Amino acid sequence: MTLKEAKIYIQKELSDYYPKNEIESFIKIIFSDVFDLSSVDVLMKENETLPRKAKLLINEITERLKTYEPLQYIIGFTEFYGLQFKLSPDVLIPRPETEELVDLILKEYKDPSGFENPKGLQILDIGTGSGCIAVSLAKNLPSAEVFALDISSKALETAKSNALKNNIEVTFIQEDILNDFSDNVAFKRRLTSVASKRRLTRVASKRRPTKFDIIVSNPPYVTFSEKEKMQKNVLDYEPELALFVEDDNPLIFYNAVCRFARHHLSSEGKLYFEINEQYGKEIKTLLLSSGFSDVEIIKDINGKDRIVKGRLI
Ligand SMILES: C[S@@+](CC[C@H](N)C(=O)[O-])C[C@H]1O[C@@H](n2cnc3c(N)ncnc32)[C@H](O)[C@@H]1O
Structure with missing residues (x-):
């Protein structure tokens, strides 16, 4: 042939x-x-x-x-923000709209000449999956210290290999974001124990964050009622844990991340969400009522409400 x-x-x-x-x-x-x-x-x-x-x-x-298996799972990797990411059935295939989220953050913290402003940011990615957001931010903001959290140990294994593959350091934390993290001391203790278990000297250093400058999350946001409209290749192959939320509580993760961010973002720290286009207004209201200012809904390249961001005051 x-x-x-x-x-x-x-x-x-x-x-x-x-x-x-x-x-x-x-x-x-x-x-x-x-x-x-x-x-x-x-x-x-x-x-x-x-x-x-x-x-x-x-x-x-x-x-x-x-059989409608996504090509990215068949070949075992994909490209995201110019970097290669290994994939496994336990992680969502990174989407182009998530690249837009990464790009927006980088534009706000890096000037066109590539200078990081400010340097040494402390960043947390919640629901990291393949690690695409955390790894791309760490790669493009070399002075930042990046943390990434997910409930799934298998997803975290894939994310870890993606950090290694791209030659950057990220601290991974296995946690359920729906737990109550209002106690900053308890969460810091958790970070310390993760760091010492993995002997991550960089994190065990004095630079361990008391608060984050940036929290970013692309949490599960597809309601079960939207499931029937979805394509077979997504439904049969992508992990349900990464995608779906109950119809009667579609913003469960946005509420939890907002609550977490109120306790763990530094003053003036920023929160960035990827969103379900249906819920832009509700998520904007949630941020405003949670003490965020400069709240904006940003459209993706297809004109759909896709990102909500805000600054903690
Ligand atoms: C929509 S995927 C996003 C993955 C990746 N950040 C991306 O943008 O491609 C959501 C992620 O949230 C994780 N997740 C689901 N429930 C969670 C929970 N209760 N606590 C923490 N992470 C959770 C899933 O395992 C999944 O990796």
Whole structure:
């Protein structure tokens, strides 16, 4: 099988399952991320014969795509904010709208020449999943100290390997954000014990935060009633724990994170949320009634309410 034949094979096999543009994007990812071939390489080498191993791999990927398994899970990684992230079935596939959230934070704390302002920020990512937010912030704000929390130990394992893979340090904490963390001393003790268990000298140092400058969260926000409108590839493969909330309490995580932020953000510290487009106004009201000012709803590239941010006063 030549490269050209491989392309035609994938197009033909998947034509009953996906729209044409999606198949083209799969082909691009398979050639570039699995076989390390650019679009130019593919054109130049289209008559070259693929080794038997590559042919078998293409067959396997195509068959798995037919079951609507997301390509990112099949190949085991994805790109986010220019970095590579390993994926496992225990973590959500990072979405482009979350890149917009990271980009917004970086624009507010880094000037166009790349200078961090201020330096040495203490940042906490709540519901870190693959670690995409925490790792991208740590990579782009080298003087910051980044913490990331999730309830899922398996998600944290993946996030840890993503920190390693991208050569940065993040302190990971396994916690349920729905617990009561109003006692700042207890939470600090928790951070200390995590740090000493893992012998993270950097955290065990004097720079351990008393308060965070930035808290960011992309918590579960899809209601169960929205589930039936969702695509099979999300429903069958992405972790339910990362996605869904009860219809009668859709803002449960926003309430919990706001409560947490009131106790653990420094004065003037900022809170950034990714949101369900349906709840922008409610989340804005929640922040205003929780003591935040400069509260703004920000739209994503598709014009949907996607981020809410505020500053603690
Ligand atoms: C929507 S995913 C976000 C993942 C990642 N931050 C991203 O943007 O792709 C929400 C994350 O919250 C975590 N989570 C769910 N319930 C939680 C809880 N009670 N406490 C802490 N984390 C929780 C899930 O395990 C999941 O990783």
